[in-house]
Amino acid sequence: MKVTMTIPSYWGRKRGEGWKKGDVIYDHPTPLDEEGTLRRVIESTSMLNNKDFQLVIIGAATSDEISNEVEAKITSIIKETSADVEVLFFSHSHLAKIHNYLEKNHKEDFAQVLKLKGYPDIRNLCTFLPHLLGSEVAILIDDDEIFEDPQFMDKALKYIGKHIAGQIVYAVTGYCVNPDNDYLINQEVKPWMTAWNKIDCMNRALKEFIGKEPRLKKTPFAFGGIMIIHRDLFTYVPNDPNITRGEDMDFLINAKMFGYTFFLDNLLSIKHKAPPKFHPVWSQLREDIYRFVFEKAKLDTQEEMPNLFTVRAEDLDPYPGEFLRDDLEERIFKSNQMLALDYFLKDDREGVKECMNNIYLAKYNAVPRNNPFKNLLKLQNTWRDLMEYFSNRKNAKQLCELIKFPG
Secondary structure (H helix, E strand, O other): OOEEEEEEEEEEOOOOOOOOOOOOOOOOOEEOOOOOOHHHHHHHHHHOOOOOOEEEEEEEEOOHHHHHHHHHHHHHHHHHOOOOOEEEEEOHHHHHHHHHHHHHOOOHHHHOOOOOOOHHHHHHHHHHHHHHOOOOEEEEEOOOEEOOOOOHHHHHHOOOOOEEOOEEOOEEEEEEEOOOOOOOOOOOOOHHHHHOOHHHHHHHHHHHHOOOOOOEEEOOOOOOOEEEEEHHHHOOOOOOOOOOOOHHHHHHHHHHHOOOOEEEEEEEEEEEOOOOOOOOHHHHHHHHHHHHHHHHHHHHOOOOOOOOOOOOHHHHOOOOHHHOOOOHHHHHHHHHHHHHHHHHHOOOHHHHHHHHHHHHHHHHOOOOOOOHHHHHHHHHHHHHHHHHHOOOHHHHHHHHHHOOOOO
16 A cells, blocks of 8 residues: 655745735744754654655745745755655645646646645645555645654554445544643633633543544544545545635535545544744634634535535534534624723734724625535536546656656
8 A cells, every 4th residue: 555645844934024915824834044843844754663655745835936945945954854764845846847737738727726825725735746646545744743653654554444334434633742742722711712612612522532432433623734545535525725724624524525534543643843823813813713604604505416415513513513503603703802802901902903803804705705515516526537637647657757756
């Protein structure tokens, strides 16, 4: 069974330059003049007992202006880092070659679903590239994580593709361990969160699905930084680029709509040591608003169709299901009012204004203009055709040679 591990790495302008209008927004892209976490995760693969896999590093720049510098930076890190596995590199210049190939072969529609801009598109590359390499399994890891379990690979591959309780396992997720060696979210629950009980909700879900037996169980949530996906699933179901955050949960929802179940293995974990986030609280809340409004709209616009399965909010309980119900608009209104009061008491007028703006955006901007369910079906058709086209090893080999991947 051929296995490919993919690790996306996000890079931004130098620290002094900061973010500029038009740059892609990621949680914590590494400034070009800093070391970042990529070297650390590559080096940590050396402690794995099973090294029978290819490792693909995907370099993403926040702006086309710095894409060449990002490629040079990552290339240097890979060359300087000792790894006992085969390490391949893919970035903006390689994607341009793929687009040129597709255009020459009159497959322009395929180019629209292969991009290096935003989390969902990059997650799609995390499965497209393993498919191009002829892999049966794709393992998705993040660059701010560290392998600490020598048995990680054996655990990751234990169930994938196997029949378990009358069902084939096509997708497995593990969980992330914090620097304090706990899997729970250790953040203070503040009064404004009364109507936005996300931390409590997530911790209840983590306790239920990680803290209890059996080892392998169906799960309503998944982590993009520790996903094991079988070819039968990743060649059929794509990530939806219309969501800006929470693409891992959204992918799980997409998979369920097409009849695929995610399982959680409570013995499969990885250490997560992320750089700190500097976004204000109102901004983080806004990101959640957009993702939950979008996902709720996708559920609400479902239609009964052959070979599709209706997914309800309660199928995703406790998390994210509790944020996909009809009281979402009320939750948004109350939580932003309470957060605005916090900002008001701190004499932070900007914070107050942005909280009020959150309420407006939730109602008039976050709601998808087009039918998200029908959009998913169109996307899935294109994605399936793309993957089928490169199931032909002749086509795949041509593209591998073009981007200097082993065919």
